[in-house]
Amino acid sequence: MSNSADLERGYRRVLACYPRAFRQENEDEILGVLMDTAEEGQRRVGLAEAAALIRGALRMRLRPGPGRPPRTVSAAVRLMCIGAAVELAALATLVATMGSLKAAVLARDPAQWHTALLMLTAKEVFAPIGIALWLWLAWANGRGHDWARLIFTWFFGLFTVSLLIALAQHAAVYAPADLAALTALWLVALASVVLIFSKASRPYYRQEPGERMRAAG
Amino acid sequence: MQEATFLILTALADGSQHGYGIITEVKQISDGRVRLRAGTLYTALDRLRADGLVTVDREEIVDNRLRRYYRLTPAGAALLAAEAARMQANAHAAMARLNPLGAVT
Numbered sequence: 001m002s003n004s005a006d007l008e009r010g011y012r013r014v015l016a017c018y019p020r021a022f023r024q025e026n027e028d029e030i031l032g033v034l035m036d037t038a039e040e041g042q043r044r045v046g047l048a049e050a051a052a053l054i055r056g057a058l059r060m061r062l063r064p065g066p067g068r069p070p071r072t073v074s075a076a077v078r079l080m081c082i083g084a085a086v087e088l089a090a091l092a093t094l095v096a097t098m099g100s101l102k103a104a105v106l107a108r109d110p111a112q113w114h115t116a117l118l119m120l121t122a123k124e125v126f127a128p129i130g131i132a133l134w135l136w137l138a139w140a141n142g143r144g145h146d147w148a149r150l151i152f153t154w155f156f157g158l159f160t161v162s163l164l165i166a167l168a169q170h171a172a173v174y175a176p177a178d179l180a181a182l183t184a185l186w187l188v189a190l191a192s193v194v195l196i197f198s199k200a201s202r203p204y205y206r207q208e209p210g211e212r213m214r215a216a217g
Numbered sequence: 218m219q220e221a222t223f224l225i226l227t228a229l230a231d232g233s234q235h236g237y238g239i240i241t242e243v244k245q246i247s248d249g250r251v252r253l254r255a256g257t258l259y260t261a262l263d264r265l266r267a268d269g270l271v272t273v274d275r276e277e278i279v280d281n282r283l284r285r286y287y288r289l290t291p292a293g294a295a296l297l298a299a300e301a302a303r304m305q306a307n308a309h310a311a312m313a314r315l316n317p318l319g320a321v322t
Contacts (some may be wrong), residue, residue: 019271022263026259026263028282028283029236029259029282029283029284029285030236030255030256031282031285032236032237032279032280032282032283033236033237033240033255033258033259034255036237037237037255038238049254049255049256051254051256052254052256052257053254053255053256053257055256055257056256056257056259056260057256059260060260064263090268092253102316199312
């Protein structure tokens with residue numbers, strides 16, 4: 001009995017990721033299915049189940065509101081999610097290889113040790129913010145907020161400048177993999193900017209939210 | 218159409234099902250290959266309902282829990298039929314090209 005109560009509490013915690021309106025209508029039912037599919041005596045939330053639930057919640061939250069956006073905007077939203085995923089992968093790689101990275105810097109260039117350590121730590125701190133930023137802008141652009149594409153473009157400009165600075169500092173010599181990841185991210189961002197400012201996207205951003213609701217009827 | 222969506226619609230093709238029923242049906246239809254997760258199922262159902270392809274057939278209370286039965290709408294059935302025909306045509310074309318003489322099947 002307490003096993004299933006533990007399990008149910010765990011699933012409730014994961015389900016909290018979903019939008020409130022969806023939860024009110026479906027939480028009870030989904031919990032029932034989750035409990036039905038659980039193993040006998042299972043106490044902890046299954047990893048695959050949790051992953052599917054979180055993926056579903058993300059998809060639901062990033063799903064554009066009423067009134068379908070044009071293909072260009074949906075593609076941009078998808079690209080921004082890819083941007084978040086690339087950044088997450090880069091962060092995971094950095095965390096996993098932190099030890100050997102430090103050793104490499106120490107062996108090759110002890111004079112740069114402090115700078116390198118500072119930069120690595122800064123990357124660890126800023127990457128989660130970057131991921132959140134990608135997802136937030138994906139959500140806002142999917143809903144057709146005009147400010148969202150301006151903010152995205154502003155960050156894209158900032159990104160471009162920092163990439164150029166990294167190139168000027170011969171980052172290619174020190175961290176080719178890092179530079180490759182940055183360039184890939186930059187290309188994703190560039191494609192997103194082109195898409196959200198394309199002719200096909202324009203009417204979607206120009207619509208007032210109320211208008212969009214009415215259009216969806 | 219994603220495979221999960223196709224299998225969910227297929228599971229509902231011959232009558233209404235509740236969530237757990239859809240999961241077991243999908244497993245059976247796919248020969249145990251596709252294990253549909255609750256998160257995937259309900260995200261897909263939410264979309265399918267919004268698109269008018271699936272609707273709630275009836276609700277029951279079982280063990281103090283709400284149980285909804287879902288069924289295909291006519292639009293959902295038409296879409297599934299079109300998608301199945303398209304896949305059949307593709308599969309047929311692939312087989313025909315692999316065995317131009319029709320010797321091996």
